[in-house]
Amino acid sequence: MTRSLGEFEQVILFSVLRLGEEAYGLAIAEEIEARTGRRVSPGAIYTTLRRLVDRGLVTAEVEEDRSESGRPRKFHYLTPAGARALRETVETLQAVSEGLMGRLTELVGEGS
Amino acid sequence: MNNCRPARVLRQFAATFVSGPDSRFILADLEESYARLRGRGVGRLMAGLLFLAAAVQSAWATRHHTNWGPVSSLDLRLALRGLVRQPVLSIVAVVSLMIGVPVGMLPTFIADSVDAVPPFDQPDEVVGIRLLRGETTTFELEALRNFGGSLASVGGFRRVLVNLQTDDVRSGLRGTELSNEALTVLRVTPAVGRTLQPEDFVPGASRVALLGHSTWRSEFGSDEGVVGRLVTIGGHRTEIVGVMPVGFSFPEDQQLWLPLQARAPPSPDGGLPIDLFARIPTELQPSAQAEFEAVIAGLRARYPDRYERTSPEVVPLTRALLHLPADGLTTSLIWRLMRLLALAALAIACLNVALLTYARAIARRAQTAVRYALGASRGRILGQTLAEVLVIALLSVGAGLALLTLLGDQILLRSQGLVGTLPYWIRPEISIRLIGGALVLGLGSAGLAALIPAWRATAVGGLRQRPFGGITAFMIAADVAMATAIAGLAFGTLDRAVEVRGVLDTGPLETENILGFQLVSSTPLGREANLEDRPDAARIDDFLDRLRSEPGVLGVAAGSHLPRMRHSSIRLDRAERRPGDPEGISVYRVRVSPDFLSELGVPVLQGRELEWADTAAAERPVLVNQTFVDLVFAGRAPLGRRIRPSTPAGEEPPDWRTVVGVVPAAGVDIIEPRDDAAFYEPTHPSLVMPLRVGLRVSGDPAGYLPVVREAAGLAGAELVLRTMGPLDTVTPDDWILIVGLAVGLSVAVGVLTALVVSGLYAILTFVVARRRRELGIRLALGAGRGDVISSVTRPVRNSLLIGCALGTPVAVYLYRMILEDPTAELWNAMVGVALSGLVLAVVSGLGAAGPVRAALRVAPSESMRQ
Numbered sequence: 001m002t003r004s005l006g007e008f009e010q011v012i013l014f015s016v017l018r019l020g021e022e023a024y025g026l027a028i029a030e031e032i033e034a035r036t037g038r039r040v041s042p043g044a045i046y047t048t049l050r051r052l053v054d055r056g057l058v059t060a061e062v063e064e065d066r067s068e069s070g071r072p073r074k075f076h077y078l079t080p081a082g083a084r085a086l087r088e089t090v091e092t093l094q095a096v097s098e099g100l101m102g103r104l105t106e107l108v109g110e111g112s
Numbered sequence: 113m114n115n116c117r118p119a120r121v122l123r124q125f126a127a128t129f130v131s132g133p134d135s136r137f138i139l140a141d142l143e144e145s146y147a148r149l150r151g152r153g154v155g156r157l158m159a160g161l162l163f164l165a166a167a168v169q170s171a172w173a174t175r176h177h178t179n180w181g182p183v184s185s186l187d188l189r190l191a192l193r194g195l196v197r198q199p200v201l202s203i204v205a206v207v208s209l210m211i212g213v214p215v216g217m218l219p220t221f222i223a224d225s226v227d228a229v230p231p232f233d234q235p236d237e238v239v240g241i242r243l244l245r246g247e248t249t250t251f252e253l254e255a256l257r258n259f260g261g262s263l264a265s266v267g268g269f270r271r272v273l274v275n276l277q278t279d280d281v282r283s284g285l286r287g288t289e290l291s292n293e294a295l296t297v298l299r300v301t302p303a304v305g306r307t308l309q310p311e312d313f314v315p316g317a318s319r320v321a322l323l324g325h326s327t328w329r330s331e332f333g334s335d336e337g338v339v340g341r342l343v344t345i346g347g348h349r350t351e352i353v354g355v356m357p358v359g360f361s362f363p364e365d366q367q368l369w370l371p372l373q374a375r376a377p378p379s380p381d382g383g384l385p386i387d388l389f390a391r392i393p394t395e396l397q398p399s400a401q402a403e404f405e406a407v408i409a410g411l412r413a414r415y416p417d418r419y420e421r422t423s424p425e426v427v428p429l430t431r432a433l434l435h436l437p438a439d440g441l442t443t444s445l446i447w448r449l450m451r452l453l454a455l456a457a458l459a460i461a462c463l464n465v466a467l468l469t470y471a472r473a474i475a476r477r478a479q480t481a482v483r484y485a486l487g488a489s490r491g492r493i494l495g496q497t498l499a500e501v502l503v504i505a506l507l508s509v510g511a512g513l514a515l516l517t518l519l520g521d522q523i524l525l526r527s528q529g530l531v532g533t534l535p536y537w538i539r540p541e542i543s544i545r546l547i548g549g550a551l552v553l554g555l556g557s558a559g560l561a562a563l564i565p566a567w568r569a570t571a572v573g574g575l576r577q578r579p580f581g582g583i584t585a586f587m588i589a590a591d592v593a594m595a596t597a598i599a600g601l602a603f604g605t606l607d608r609a610v611e612v613r614g615v616l617d618t619g620p621l622e623t624e625n626i627l628g629f630q631l632v633s634s635t636p637l638g639r640e641a642n643l644e645d646r647p648d649a650a651r652i653d654d655f656l657d658r659l660r661s662e663p664g665v666l667g668v669a670a671g672s673h674l675p676r677m678r679h680s681s682i683r684l685d686r687a688e689r690r691p692g693d694p695e696g697i698s699v700y701r702v703r704v705s706p707d708f709l710s711e712l713g714v715p716v717l718q719g720r721e722l723e724w725a726d727t728a729a730a731e732r733p734v735l736v737n738q739t740f741v742d743l744v745f746a747g748r749a750p751l752g753r754r755i756r757p758s759t760p761a762g763e764e765p766p767d768w769r770t771v772v773g774v775v776p777a778a779g780v781d782i783i784e785p786r787d788d789a790a791f792y793e794p795t796h797p798s799l800v801m802p803l804r805v806g807l808r809v810s811g812d813p814a815g816y817l818p819v820v821r822e823a824a825g826l827a828g829a830e831l832v833l834r835t836m837g838p839l840d841t842v843t844p845d846d847w848i849l850i851v852g853l854a855v856g857l858s859v860a861v862g863v864l865t866a867l868v869v870s871g872l873y874a875i876l877t878f879v880v881a882r883r884r885r886e887l888g889i890r891l892a893l894g895a896g897r898g899d900v901i902s903s904v905t906r907p908v909r910n911s912l913l914i915g916c917a918l919g920t921p922v923a924v925y926l927y928r929m930i931l932e933d934p935t936a937e938l939w940n941a942m943v944g945v946a947l948s949g950l951v952l953a954v955v956s957g958l959g960a961a962g963p964v965r966a967a968l969r970v971a972p973s974e975s976m977r978q
Contacts, residue, residue: 025134026141042141043170046134062137071140 005089011036012048013086016058016076024073025049049076057082116150117143118163121548126167132174142166160544164551191499198472202504204870205468208863209508212461213554214516219451220549221516221540222523223441228538230429231359233299239397240432241266241388241404246422249383253291254376255411256388261403262396267294268386273632273832274346274368278331284632284832285327287345287368289386295369297391298362304328305339305354312353312371319350324367328355345370363387363433364533380411380418389429401426433535460594462557464864465501467587467871469562473497501562502555509554517542585911588871592915592955593922595864599947600923602857604930609850621675621712621778625666626839627813628674629820631655631803632832648798655831656705656797658823659807662816667711667808670797671704674804675712675779676839679790684744687754687768697744700780700790701757705797709735709775712808719751719773726772726794733772733794740789741774750774755791769793783850806839813838865954872908872959880904880967892972904967905960912952920948 005013015031016023025042028049033039052058058076078086117123123143130138142163149159195202214221229235241256241263242248248268256263268291276285292313301307302322312320323338332338341352345368361367377383392400404424412419427438441447473480483493520540631652652670659668673679679700686697702708706722717738726733734755741750754768769791781788797803809816814837824831880887887900924944 024141025137026144029141041166041169041173042138042145043130043132043173046132046138046170047173050134071144072136073140074134074137 005085008044008048009052010086010089012045012052013057013078013082016049017078017083017086021075023076028076046074052082055081057085116147118146118160119156119544119548121545121552122160122163122167125164125548125552126171129171130167130174131171135174138170138174142170156544157547160547164548190496191503194472194476194496194500195503201468201472201870204863204866205465205504206508206511207866208461208464208468209505209554209558210511210515211859211863212458212512212557213509213550214512215461216454216458216553216557217512217516217546217550218523219447219454220546221520221542223447224543224546225520225538225540226430226434226436226441226534228430228535230535231537234391236394236428237391238297238429239390239392239400239426240429241390242425242427242432243408243419244423244425246419247385248388249377249380249385250291250372250374251377251380251383252407252411253383253386253388255407256404259403259407262392262400263390263403263407265293265297266388266390267291267297268372268388269294269363270372270384270386271363271366272346272370273834275344275832276327276331276368277344283331284834285368286364286366287321287370288362288366289370289372291372291386294389297389299391300357300360300362302354303357304336305352307354308369308371313373315373315375317371317373319345319348319373320353320371321345321350322354322356322369323352324356324361325358326361327367359536361536363535365536380415387432389432390426392426397426430535430538458553458557460864462560463587464591464871465504465558466562467584467591469497469501470584470587470871472500498559498562501558505554505558506551508558509550512554513542513547513550516540584871584875585908588868588908588911589915589918591864591868591871592912592951593919595861595868595955596916596919596948596951597922597926598857598864599861599951600919600944601926601930602854602861603943603947604927605850605854605857607927608930609854621714621839622808623676623779623839625809625811625813626674626712627807627809627816627820628677628837628839629805629807630834631805631824632801632834649796651831652798652803654826655823656805658826659805659820662819662823664810665807665816666810667713667806669705669708669711669806669808670800670803671702671708671792672800672804673700673702673780674806674839676782677804679780683758685756685758685765686744687756690746690748697789699740699744700788702780702790702792703795703800704792706794709778709792712778712806714775714778717774717776719771721773722792722794724794727796732767732769734769735773735775735792736771737775737777737780737788737790737792739777739786740791743787743789802834861951865951868955869959872955873962875908876904876960876963877966879907880963880970884970887967887970888972891970897968900967901964904964905956908960912956916948916952919951920944923947 011032012028015028015035019027019031025045028045029040029042032045049058049060053060053076057079059079060074060076062072062074064072118126123139126139126142127135130142132138145166146159146163149162150156154162230238232238243252250268253266253268256266269288272287272289274285274287276283290308292308292310295301295307303325305322308320308322311317321343323332328334328338332341338352339354342349343352344350350370356369362369372384372386374384390400401424404426408419408422408424412422425438430436431438431440437443480493517540520542523540656668656670659665679702681698682701684697684699704722705711706724706726708722709716710721716735719735722733722735736744736750741747744750744755745753750771751773753771755771756766756768759765771791775792777785777788777790779788780790807813807816807820821833824833883904887904890900890903921944924941927943927947
């Protein structure tokens with residue numbers, strides 16, 4: 001069984017999956033901010049991506065001339081291992097949370 | 113895609129801190145984020161700040177491998193919590209840096225402000241053309257035009273003061289007479305009406321004028337019908353032909369622009385003094401400099417006396433107007449000295465931040481030990497300390513820049529007393545460069561200052577170390593020494609300010625009964641030697657006579673300066689120098705109407721008064737004051753002795769003046785009355801411009817303001833009145849500086865004292881906490897209160913005493929230097945010792961009171977149970 005993914009790692013991987021060919025640092029940060037409302041620095045993203053690359057869940061490719069401004073970009077792509085780890089995470093979450101959304105909603109309503 | 117990039121200083125800052133194998137991608141993303149913000153319309157300042165914040169976060173994340181962002185939030189939260197728990201220490205540290213950082217940045221702030229780019233089209237092309245050690249006139253303007261080349265289209269201007277008179281109102285306005293290329297060079301056209309045409313500049317042509325926008329609004333109700341209206345300006349019927357755009361007040365705060373109707377002078381002596389400027393593409397400016405040098409070289413061959421010592425320069429217009437060096441303010445020695453002093457002030461602030469950081473660190477040593485036990489690394493603990501310093505530095509820099517923004521206008525306003533009126537486009541500017549510099553300075557200096565104490569305090573096994581080592585002792589002693597020394601300076605300055613304000617060193621004058629004002633003639637002060645040729649002479653005589661005939665007027669005195677004003681000083685030569693006469697004397701020179709002193713009620717002590725015939729006498733009689741006799745002639749008989757202003761070697765010396773009388777000191781220098789040696793030289797009032805007039809009256813001088821205005825109006829529209837008020841309210845700029853300095857120094861003493869108190873409090877609190885058991889045992893065994901107090905304060909006593917010992921002689925010296933009273937040595941020493949004792953008492957009392965009280969309250973039984 002692969003080592004479980006941390007919360008931030010999950011968010012990063014989903015963003016890489018969603019962005020496809022355009023998954024570089026700034027785009028991932030903007031995707032995360034748009035989806036979660038949390039602002040993340042490029043430093044944090046690249047640090048986590050490097051860790052994921054080391055674990056074989058993501059690959060990276062540098063393209064010097066892809067951007068219009070000529071600035072270098074490092075694009076990341078989900079590997080099959082990364083996709084498997086992500087799917088396991090989602091399935092685990094779905095399994096443990098099955099049928100409980102209604103109860104969660106009630107509890108949130110009681111607390112407000 | 114928007115290709116905006118952040119300022120170079122910001123990119124360099126980010127590149128310094130962002131490291132790691134992905135640093136270039138991180139930096140690229142940060143720059144792209146900046147470009148996108150700018151593309152969305154976010155301003156440079158806000159986008160730059162966001163860029164900085166993201167760079168700092170990224171740098172932190174790459175070092176600590178933290179995940180969720182803001183990745184430093186935990187450290188920052190802990191830092192904020194720590195700061196809140198020790199509010200006194202935190203506030204003192206913030207205030208210390210809040211003063212130190214803006215003071216450190218003040219020279220940069222001033223340099224950035226005065227280097228402001230003029231608001232003209234392609235402003236880098238607009239240059240001033242000046243002669244060092246000389247002045248430019250309409251003669252050089254004509255010479256440059258005739259030479260051709262890039263300086264053929266050179267503009268000129270001179271400042272005038274005129275009365276603008278309509279049917280309803282009469283007001284004195286500052287205006288500018290422009291040559292016929294000036295507005296073309298500036299590329300400015302009126303918002304209403306037409307610009308000046310070549311035919312307007314023909315001597316004798318109908319007079320026209322352009323109006324300033326704010327005057328158009330205030331005096332003419334923004335009526336566009338003002339174009340074509342006839343008004344009286346400087347006594348001449350003038351047609352308003354246009355209104356200049358909003359905000360235009362070239363060169364400083366002028367509101368009228370008039371064509372300079374002057375014929376080409378045949379020689380330099382016939383030229384009108386004007387400032388010259390031109391529009392030259394940047395790449396051609398070096399060759400323009402060469403052209404100007406060639407023109408002056410040609411003139412030098414024909415007129416060696418006038419041009420021999422001059423040096424031509426083509427410089428940016430702002431620098432020409434402010435008489436700054438060609439390379440800018442930052443190359444001047446004065447600015448460099450100012451910067452050194454400013455950085456010294458910042459160093460003092462950092463020293464104290466270091467002391468406070470150390471105090472905070474040792475106060476948390478128990479907590480630090482627990483963290484070590486739980487596996488924290490030294491770097492991690494150090495990081496939290498530095499995070500606190502980071503928060504303090506950010507708060508201080510923010511507050512300091514806000515203070516600079518609030519006071520920026522006042523700083524520039526006060527500087528005008530020293531450098532003259534500033535060009536209208538110079539406004540206090542908090543530039544990106546200034547913010548970046550302040551951040552680097554604040555963060556860098558605070559971080560460096562805190563590093564050593566934090567390193568020392570977080571050492572493993574630190575609990576076994578003495579909490580109060582050499583560095584702390586040094587810092588406390590240095591702080592106390594500085595506080596004592598500055599207290600001497602502050603007290604002396606306050607003393608001097610009170611002395612000047614309270615004592616009217618105007619001799620026999622009753623300045624509260626004298627109305628002072630300034631008179632300017634809109635007729636140029638030319639070089640006619642014959643008084644009858646001067647059109648001013650009759651008008652000014654008429655004006656002064658009208659005032660003399662008014663009921664209640666006891667005297668009317670006219671001259672270059674009035675008592676209590678700032679006077680001009682010159683170096684002096686003496687004929688027949690005698691043994692014992694002092695060397696190298698500087699004295700004040702006052703050019704006056706012959707009846708000046710008698711009209712003010714100043715009696716003659718020796719010799720005779722001046723007479724009108726003296727203005728043309730061959731021997732050039734002058735009066736001197738008693739201080740002049742004491743300082744220049746060593747108290748010996750002055751009558752008949754000859755003096756003259758010094759001139760540089762090689763220049764023709766002026767005529768000798770002969771002393772014919774002695775008068776008492778009469779307020780020439782009320783700041784330094786011991787140095788107010790002055791001589792009074794008779795002249796006709798029309799040869800002095802601006803002319804200062806003192807109206808001595810019986811009763812309230814303010815009640816005579818309407819009388820003066822009416823007399824000026826009847827004497828002619830060319831006379832412009834300025835700055836009127838009772839003479840006893842006139843205060844030289846120096847006094848304002850002294851008061852400001854006294855207040856600033858007092859604040860500095862307060863801040864330094866607070867810093868020492870805070871540091872002492874923290875250190876002694878730790879000492880008491882650590883020795884609680886021991887103190888309990890001592891008290892149980894019957895130790896007296898004195899013994900306990902002595903034991904608790906021993907670690908800091910020597911530092912306090914050393915600090916006082918070092919600071920006291922400096923305080924005495926500075927106090928004596930300010931008051932310059934060598935006869936009061938004993939008094940000076942007593943003041944120094946008293947100040948030293950006061951600082952020691954305050955520091956000891958406030959800093960040690962809490963911990964000492966806690967020590968005395970230790971319950972012996974409770975401490976034995978621990």
